[in-house]
Amino acid sequence: MAKTVVIDPVTRIEGHAKISIYLDDAGEVEDARFHVVEFRGFEKFCEGRPMFEMAGITARICGICPVSHLLAAAKTGDKILAVQVPPAGEKLRRMMNLAQLTQSHALSFFHLSSPDFLLGWDSDPAKRNVFGLIAADPDLARAGIRLRQFGQTVIELLGARKIHAAWAVPGGVRSPLSQEGLEWIKDRLPEARQTTELALNLLKRLLDSDLASEVDIFGKFPSLFMGLVAPNGNWEHYGGHLRFIDSDGNIVADGLSEDNYQDYLGEAVENWSYLKFPYYKPLGYPDGIYRVGPLARLNVCDQIGTPDADRELREFRDRAGSRVATSSFFYHYARLVEIMACIEAIEALVEDPDITSSRVRADAGINNLEGVGVSEAPRGTLFHHYKVNENGLIQKVNLIIATGQNNLAMNKTVTQIAKHYIHGNEIPEGLLNRVEAGIRCFDPCLSCSTHAVGQMPLHIELLKPDGTIVDEVYRN
Amino acid sequence: MEKIRFATVWLAGCSGCHMSFLDLDEWLIELSEKVEVVYSPVGCDLKEYPENVDVCLVEGGIANEDNLELIKQVRSRTKLLISFGDCAVTANVPAMRNMLGSTDHVLKRCYLELGDFTPQLPREPGIVPELLERVSPVHEVVDVDIFMPGCPPSSDRIKATLAPLVEGKMPKMEGREMIKFG
């Protein structure tokens, strides 16, 4: 009998999701789908609110990466005010984003994913979690907890709270960094660096041994990659422009501005998920599959631009066996390399004379009625697009969220893993855990991802229970 | 002393309250000596909410059919249910859609409004849960034992609530430190 196995809920990810695995009569996997099952509707209910509230409201899209929404909202506001942010304001915003990348990546690695690596895919599901890690390796757990704490505390020192600090505003930031805060950051940087090295060494050791085979099975396939790069092609998380590359490392498009993202990004809808399916428009749907996030950022950049992170990037590329890493399993590795990049960038910022300057904000009224802001969230590129009226009240909102852009790739990854491991109708829990772990590679943030409204082309398939297409609707 | 059976669930929220829980940082290590985490989206792989849970933190409002089903199950299997954060206590940000009336507005805007095609919303029965017409705070649907507001509640407030509970005492939810919104 053909049957469907549903994993519900997918755990150790951030948000609500299920996975369906479709088996044929012989118990072989025909297909697998990743369903996102939450929806809140921000774009609609933000209409009519003052533009200055957008940072505070959109931060509540996601408690893991509120800083990304804060920055994207502030950058969109910069354009609507038509102001230039003072240098100290930009550097402080950068510092907060670096801290957020650090805390979020530490959470993904230590709290959510390492239990699979260290306790085992097939270990007791009641213990295969951060509390199990605390019991099994308290020193490592403590180090990971403190690395996340470092990032969260830098955010708090800047914005007065760890989660939902309404601190970045159109024109800059609300308050400077205190001398005391600066000293705290300097004091804790060496430990943060040490833990990052520890994690890198640990993961590399596992890649050489226990996790060697996962690299080929967990979502290894060609796709495009997109991310911000600096004007000189270096790794970037806040400014610069967008670049697409393919799996061979060819630059497909470069120097793209966020302002006209609708020219190159489209979004498709499937009826089985609240999460839409963005794609690179010139290649169409679904051929325009692209990946964003840590793996993409390391793939699109020429280099990182700081010594230790660059050394790690070279080794990362060596281990990938090619200029572009195509295995989704390498997201885990890319996250750790990025933490190193963040620590080095924070090390440079704490020595920057601007960093305690009090000139942090430019003030202006509404000078443009439309703006698009972009930032690199931990999970990838985030776009905010607002239209306002003369009084700065929001007329239209569009949000393109990082995780959504990995939707096609996440589906491909779970299908690949399911097809590899699952044969026959008896499916051990550990195998299902591996399928879920395919999703954990992407560290998706589903709180974020289901709020984007597209004025985008849509593609809808109506399927019979046996999966055959009854009807297809396209809209351009 | 026997370990307290502890759970956390998230409904319609942003996971910020759970992140604030993780901001307990090293106190989590102490906590793990006193509680057994039996269900939690961030801290446990078990898929079924178990029986005989002593304490459960509930983040988020009730926004869809899955939330509704889960909260009823949680209530019937939990001794002490804590409404955890402003979304659980007041429905907060997710309830901003209530002002628009029916769910059609948010859904149509998102998936249909701009198109000229056969209406087709994400709605696979049994998989993609239907939205409820209104987002409700938890206590409108089931009884709540402790209200812990905040968006999110700070980790200090979470600690001040949980520390007495794991010793078998009730926390005092009084004063600005404990019951301020936002």
Ligand code: SF4
């Ligand atoms: S109360 Fe605030 S932090 Fe908690 S889930 Fe709701 S929006 Fe997020």
